[in-house]
Amino acid sequence: MPTFLFDKIVFGPVHSRRLGVSLGINLLPVNGKLCSFDCLYCECGLNKDNKGGGGIPSRSAVKTALEETLLHMKAEGQAPDVITFAGNGEPTLHPSFSQIIDDTIALRDTYFPHAQVCVLSNATQLHKPAVLEALRRVDQPILKFDSAFDTTVKRMDRPVSTTFSVAGLVEQLKNFGDKLIIQTLFTKGSYQGLAFDNTTDEELTAWIEQLKHIAPASVMIYTIDRDTPIADLEKIPLETLEAIAVRVQRETGLVVSVAG
Template sequence: MSTVIYPSPIFGPVHSRRLGVSLGINLLPADGKCCTFDCIYCECGYNKDRRPRLKLPTREEVRRALEQRLMDMRANGPAPDVLTFAGNGEPTLHPHFKEIIEDTIALRDRYFPDAKISVLSNSTQIHRPEVFEALSRVDNNILKLDTVDEAYIGKVDRPTGPYDVSRIIQGMKAFRGNLIIQTMFLKGKTDEGEDVDNTSDAFVLPWLEAVKEIAPRQVMIYTIDRETPDSFLQKATHEELDRIVSLLEQAGIRASASY
């Protein structure tokens, strides 16, 4: 099993399938993974195999490293399309997430005012007022909702604590459209031989009803692109993803697919 562990606190820029030239901001330790999910498709591997020993970067370490990288990019290029909070797990777990977002907005405005700020989150912390407030301020508040089937969530996303999908949906609705839903579609089996295909109507149609209820400004659907911890997962096909995009567009929801 090959995994990707990102440097901290800044990595890239990388070319994102969904976001363009993306400068990564990793608020988790540089030597392991911290996440409230333990997804069988996570490019960072399983939580148990990548437990970090280093501490979280401090707010000041993040601010200083980000400013240095932005100064270098302004002098030497390339200009970033987006500053993306991602990396080795769930970024909103950082105890100073709200303050780091404030710092990032100020630095973006100073060095690359046309760049967007994106946060890739699994949605598990949006009930916390300080996280909700911070996510409300970024340009692209990208929140995960792979399905509304809790058995599937337990099998594929594997939350590390209590998880109530209805509560997640209500939390998403509270953003009043100021969010982008991100959903992974995949096929194949777990290493234990359980089917994980969520491209059929049995999964897509209830998910679509929840998306319509949430009313996001956009939906990004995607499939696996790198080696995964579970060995027998498969990509969803172009045709399957295009069908789901078409269903979203028929419902009046802007949608895109990354293959």
Template structure:
């Protein structure tokens, strides 16, 4: 099915379902993906289909491009809700990620001080001290937790690095609440295996993990664009709403995107 790559090092602004008008910062090359997950639902395509010999963006490339984008937005007096480190893969895996966070903060303060700084991450690098410290310096530290079932993670998210979901939960809890948990809920099947993580067994175990992490907020969503493999189905609106209500019953704000 149709997928796409983002421009690099800057893309957008785009209208995000969850975070408003967002300017993307892509630390990966425009020619392919560099990711520690290989999710079946990734809008950028599967890793094998998006291989690249190009390397991560450097600070010499990022700094002038981001300043041009933000100064232009300021000059034109355009609305901007956030600057978001995301793009064609896992932003925290970039060797310049901490420096990129600081650059974004400096330029946001200079040109668009009302905008927030966000990171969309799968969380695989969250326990690294330099990454953890950098994530503490952003406004919206959005980390992925699609389930706590290792078999389901291997099926849907397909980690490309060693991944222990229970250690991930501990790492997310170590942010002391400065984290937004992002979870995709889907149905369907892949190669004969169920992709449904909306059943009670998955949801109740996930809720236990969310309660342990004690995030500032949770966002639940489902697929909205084409996926690189067939068989993945949207979770129904009423199912997402019911899950969101169970999160709110824990005293944690939760948004649902369809």
């Protein structure tokens, strides 16, 4: 199915079903994808299909592009709810991620002090102290946790690293701190003969048990909304997502938001 790549460093603002009016920042190549996961549901496509030749933007280029956009929005009377790091892959892979976060917070404080700084991340770089501390500094560190089972994660999210483990991820998430927001995408399907479904009772029971250990500030659950690179993926009905949310709240007391 058709997918797309962001062609600018700063994009939007767009209306996000989870975050409101969001001004996006893409720290990855504008004509290619760079990610430590290779999710079958990724709107940017599969890693192998999007090996662009362009490099990543410099810290100064990101700062300039963001400030120009914020100045324009200020002049137009537009105000973002959030400034969101997303884009063509995993933003924390940028070697200057920590410094860029500091620049962004400073610009936010200057132009739109009420806006939140948000990072959407797959949490694979939490072992790097600079990345961990930078994520702790943002208002909304939203980190992926799609399944408590290695088999499901390897079929659905497809980590690039051969040493990835859910146990290791959970341990890092447990130690993150009190701002942590867990984000989970629910879907079912198959690829190359391997099926996955993270909505089964077995999956949900194990996932909820790990949420108890992680103890995040809140949980966001959602399903596919845009085109995906793999056709055989199922959009989970809103009623199912809402039932999952009720179960999480009942069993953990956590705040859960749903986007169908």
